[in-house]
Amino acid sequence: MEKDSSTSRPHDLAPSRALLTVEHLTMRFGGLTAIDDLSFVARRREITALIGPNGAGKTTVFNCLTGFYRPSVGRLTLATEDGPLYLERLEDYRIARAGVARTFQNIRLFPAMSVLENLIVAQHNRLMRASLYTVGGLLGLAGYRRAEREAIEHARGWLDRVGLAARADDDAGSLPYGDQRRLEIARAMCTRPRLLCLDEPAAGLNPHESAELAGLLRDIRDREGIGILLIEHDMSVVMGISDHVIVLDYGRKIADGAAAAVREDPAVIKAYLGEAEDEALPPEVASDLGGKRG
Numbered sequence: 001m002e003k004d005s006s007t008s009r010p011h012d013l014a015p016s017r018a019l020l021t022v023e024h025l026t027m028r029f030g031g032l033t034a035i036d037d038l039s040f041v042a043r044r045r046e047i048t049a050l051i052g053p054n055g056a057g058k059t060t061v062f063n064c065l066t067g068f069y070r071p072s073v074g075r076l077t078l079a080t081e082d083g084p085l086y087l088e089r090l091e092d093y094r095i096a097r098a099g100v101a102r103t104f105q106n107i108r109l110f111p112a113m114s115v116l117e118n119l120i121v122a123q124h125n126r127l128m129r130a131s132l133y134t135v136g137g138l139l140g141l142a143g144y145r146r147a148e149r150e151a152i153e154h155a156r157g158w159l160d161r162v163g164l165a166a167r168a169d170d171d172a173g174s175l176p177y178g179d180q181r182r183l184e185i186a187r188a189m190c191t192r193p194r195l196l197c198l199d200e201p202a203a204g205l206n207p208h209e210s211a212e213l214a215g216l217l218r219d220i221r222d223r224e225g226i227g228i229l230l231i232e233h234d235m236s237v238v239m240g241i242s243d244h245v246i247v248l249d250y251g252r253k254i255a256d257g258a259a260a261a262v263r264e265d266p267a268v269i270k271a272y273l274g275e276a277e278d279e280a281l282p283p284e285v286a287s288d289l290g291g292k293r294g
């Protein structure tokens with residue numbers, strides 16, 4: 001079996017098996033059904049995109065997966081080496097510990113901490129365990145010192161991979177916007193996730209930065225053996241890197257399949273343009289497919 005480049009979490013599940021299985025997910029807010037009976041599967045070593053017009057329910061799916069919302073109905077199963085975990089039953093911190101990491105639409109770094117410190121803080125859980133919940137840390141036990149060294153090495157490794165090694169000691173808040181977006185992804189990866197949920201990582205990036213981001217996500221998929229769930233409005237990114245695309249409209253799934261097929265699906269075109277079309281989208285429309293409802 002191929003070895004993962006990340007040494008810390010044994011990814012010994014078959015690549016083709018489901019990593020995340022969402023079944024009949026429904027989320028209601030009072031009278032509004034934001035997600036309506038949604039089922040899909042995300043696999044390891046694949047990028048699964050969740051797309052749809054504004055308000056379709058994409059972020060609500062992430063909020064259910066990460067324990068921020070408790071679903072009204074549905075089962076969210078994460079496959080692990082120790083058996084399935086049912087995320088809808090777990091508190092958010094347990095979900096994070098189980099290996100579900102997330103980035104947000106708006107950047108949420110610690111701006112006054114250094115770039116490197118942001119990545120070390122992300123490994124807080126491991127360090128706390130190694131410190132025997134501070135006693136070992138205070139006593140400077142060898143196990144804790146080793147864990148601390150490993151955390152710094154791991155952080156530096158990720159800074160290299162996202163091209164920020166030279167900025168390690170700068171305040172995170174002083175980085176240009178595109179660098180902060182990449183730092184957020186590095187921070188999520190420092191938690192050693194098995195499922196990485198990215199909410200609009202290309203928002204606000206210029207075309208060059210978006211292309212760089214696409215390369216980074218492909219690299220993570222291919223080298224880390226994890227699954228990526230991607231919410232993204234930039235269709236050049238989605239269509240360029242997704243193995244699998246799920247389209248939501250008003251909380252319901254309207255398409256699920258390979259990027260090329262989904263792009264030409266009349267129901268998808270209708271959802272974005274507000275009218276039935278039998279033809280594939282012209283490129284200039286497709287490139288803006290993630291925009292507002294027509």
Ligand SMILES: Nc1ncnc2c1ncn2[C@@H]1O[C@H](COP(=O)(O)OP(=O)(O)OP(=O)(O)O)[C@@H](O)[C@H]1O
Pocket residue numbers: 029032034052053054055056057058059060061
């Ligand atoms: N906490 C909440 N209370 C009430 N309604 C909510 C809540 N969270 C989301 N909604 C509603 O659920 C629907 C789906 O919202 P969501 O943010 O998931 O959509 P989205 O597809 O992520 O949109 P966008 O692309 O604009 O980010 C919207 O109508 C939104 O107003």
